Amino acid sequence: xxxxxxxxxxxxxxxxxxxxxxRTFLHGLPGVDQVxxxxxxxxxxxxxxxxxxxAQAIDLAIRMVDLTTLEGADTPGKVRALAAKALRPDPADxxxxxxxxxxxxxxxxxxxxxxxxxxxxxxxxxxxSFPAGQAPLEIKLADVRAAVAAGADEIDMVINRxxxxxxxxxxxxxxxxxxKEASGDAHLKVILETGELATxxxxxxxxxxxxxxxxxxxxxxxxxxxxxxxxxxxLVMLEAVRDFRAATGRQVGVKPAGGIKxxxxxxxxxxxxxxxxxxxxxxxxxxxxxxxxxxxxxxxxRTKLTTGVYAGPDYFTLD
Amino acid sequence: xxxxxxxxxxxxxxxxxxxxxxxSGRSYLVQDSNVSLASRKDARDAVVAARxxxxxxAGATAYNRGQILYRVAEMLEGRREQFVxxxxxxxxxxxxxxxxxxxxxxxxxxxxxxxxxxxxxGPYFNLSAPEPTGVVAVVAPEAPALLGLVSxxxxxxxxxxxxxxxxxxxxxxxxxxxxxxxxxSDLPGGVVNILTGRLxxxxxxxxxxxxxxxxxxxxxxxxxxxxxxxxxxxENLKRVLRPVPPDHDWSADPGLRRMTALLETKTVWHPKxx
Numbered sequence: 236x237x238x239x240x241x242x243x244x245x246x247x248x249x250x251x252x253x254x255x256x257x258r259t260f261l262h263g264l265p266g267v268d269q270v271x272x273x274x275x276x277x278x279x280x281x282x283x284x285x286x287x288x289x290a291q292a293i294d295l296a297i298r299m300v301d302l303t304t305l306e307g308a309d310t311p312g313k314v315r316a317l318a319a320k321a322l323r324p325d326p327a328d329x330x331x332x333x334x335x336x337x338x339x340x341x342x343x344x345x346x347x348x349x350x351x352x353x354x355x356x357x358x359x360x361x362x363x364s365f366p367a368g369q370a371p372l373e374i375k376l377a378d379v380r381a382a383v384a385a386g387a388d389e390i391d392m393v394i395n396r397x398x399x400x401x402x403x404x405x406x407x408x409x410x411x412x413x414x415k416e417a418s419g420d421a422h423l424k425v426i427l428e429t430g431e432l433a434t435x436x437x438x439x440x441x442x443x444x445x446x447x448x449x450x451x452x453x454x455x456x457x458x459x460x461x462x463x464x465x466x467x468x469x470l471v472m473l474e475a476v477r478d479f480r481a482a483t484g485r486q487v488g489v490k491p492a493g494g495i496k497x498x499x500x501x502x503x504x505x506x507x508x509x510x511x512x513x514x515x516x517x518x519x520x521x522x523x524x525x526x527x528x529x530x531x532x533x534x535x536x537r538t539k540l541t542t543g544v545y546a547g548p549d550y551f552t553l554d
Numbered sequence: 555x556x557x558x559x560x561x562x563x564x565x566x567x568x569x570x571x572x573x574x575x576x577x578s579g580r581s582y583l584v585q586d587s588n589v590s591l592a593s594r595k596d597a598r599d600a601v602v603a604a605r606x607x608x609x610x611x612a613g614a615t616a617y618n619r620g621q622i623l624y625r626v627a628e629m630l631e632g633r634r635e636q637f638v639x640x641x642x643x644x645x646x647x648x649x650x651x652x653x654x655x656x657x658x659x660x661x662x663x664x665x666x667x668x669x670x671x672x673x674x675x676g677p678y679f680n681l682s683a684p685e686p687t688g689v690v691a692v693v694a695p696e697a698p699a700l701l702g703l704v705s706x707x708x709x710x711x712x713x714x715x716x717x718x719x720x721x722x723x724x725x726x727x728x729x730x731x732x733x734x735x736x737x738x739s740d741l742p743g744g745v746v747n748i749l750t751g752r753l754x755x756x757x758x759x760x761x762x763x764x765x766x767x768x769x770x771x772x773x774x775x776x777x778x779x780x781x782x783x784x785x786x787x788x789e790n791l792k793r794v795l796r797p798v799p800p801d802h803d804w805s806a807d808p809g810l811r812r813m814t815a816l817l818e819t820k821t822v823w824h825p826k827x828x
Binding site for chain 1: 598764789
């Protein structure tokens with residue numbers, strides 16, 4: 236397996252100043268061994284996690300869920316119901332923890348904020364003309380400011396894939412820096428949309444670019460393109476945050492999003508986090524799942540562990 | 555020329571239209587053949603497959619379901635020799651085929667016999683229509699191996715239910731061969747799922763499963779197990795069909811009860827207006 240070595244680089248913060256320096260650095264990152272990454276991810280997926288370890292993993296995964304609804308048909312009533320579910324995912328069991336955050340469109344933020352106030356559940360909003368990111372910068376920044384003003388304390392931005400794939404790294408970098416500034420105190424999650432980046436090398440470069448520009452989290456996908464989060468892509472991103480901390484001392488979180496639907500999938504990710512970056516990241520502050528249907532499966536598995544009987548979807552809310 | 559080596563068959567489970575081995579990897583010997591020994595996780599997977607199939611199967615027209623079931627009877631007729639080779643008497647195969655055709659015919663008739671207009675004291679049309687209950691867990695009787703199996707599966711699915719069948723541990727070969735018939739009959743995957751192995755492993759899981767709507771305990775011979783399964787089934791108010799007595803005559807006219815026991819009645823009130 237390849238690891239990124241950056242020991243020789245002393246001051247990474249200077250990189251953003253010139254297109255050439257940024258390109259030289261990003262293209263100087265070692266290539267990803269595609270077969271190795273896929274095999275490693277598949278191998279880690281075979282671990283068997285049972286009984287009390289499984290119970291702990293499920294509770295941790297619930298705390299890591301960014302309960303998401305990003306539909307054109309979202310209404311204030313629907314997002315309020317979702318926020319209520321975030322606070323108390325399983326109303327029948329008070330020992331069930333609340334989720335990490337609720338993730339909605341900026342217009343829905345005020346409605347969710349009312350419900351979540353003071354609960355400890357974060358409120359994330361996608362911004363920067365999600366999901367395509369193909370809008371002028373001023374409009375994207377206005378989008379971010381509106382979301383923060385409405386009460387979002389986490390911003391999920393999309394990078395400009397058009398610029399990234401065309402090799403205009405400075406443009407992407409500057410946009411992330413500007414978005415970070417517009418977000419103020421809100422945590423910035425940078426969506427790489429790995430399904431559109433074509434190669435693992437690009438995923439590694441985009442991860443580093445996002446971290447160099449100041450992103451607090453790197454997130455795989457919008458959930459709006461056919462290929463969303465996969466284990467190998469997340470592995471490459473986890474390696475990037477590990478190497479970034481080794482090089483700079485700053486810890487960055489990771490959020491796989493889209494396509495994670497079952498408890499088994501979620502536990503595979505947790506195993507990979509533990510084996511790749513260690514327990515420092517096994518915390519909702521550093522690892523999140525962007526998901527909606529995952530939560531119900533986690534709750535059903537949790538109920539199975541407490542009652543000994545397989546649960547059915549009839550007994551959990553539809554969302 | 556070297557002598558040809560015969561291809562021996564492993565009798566696998568039938569889940570979601572496919573023939574997987576047990577996730578546990580276990581098998582047991584019946585009549586010198588390897589048969590998968592299903593675990594409770596296989597039971598869980600089968601319920602997931604059955605649940606996924608409910609919408610399409612219950613939503614299909616009664617006419618369409620009847621056609622597909624008739625097709626099953628056609629394929630069953632064509633495999634007569636295979637069942638005979640497994641030790642099922644020819645007469646029984648014929649009776650099972652006839653039983654299947656008989657049930658197939660009920661698909662678009664049962665709603666008329668069992669539902670209809672109710673006279674009410676008011677200006678309303680009041681109509682009751684039977685609807686499938688959903689996922690049914692079925693414990694197949696040990697004998698007659700094929701006729702018994704057909705007599706519990708066909709009445710459950712003709713109305714639009716999907717089933718998870720625990721085949722009799724002593725007679726699984728006919729069950730898996732029937733699965734091969736079903737797999738080649740345009741029956742959507744997941745409508746019938748067949749588990750082979752010990753009843754004590756799979757059936758309590760199915761009886762307690764919150765996503766199962768009814769249990770048919772026909773093949774349960776141990777009264778204590780039957781009582782325990784009924785208790786488990788009570789948790790989410792599953793419909794329960796009790797075991798049949800050992801001297802039950804499977805060749806007699808089965809009547810409608812096996813179909814009607816697995817239905818819910820929907821009643822609609824519609825104002826008559828001018």
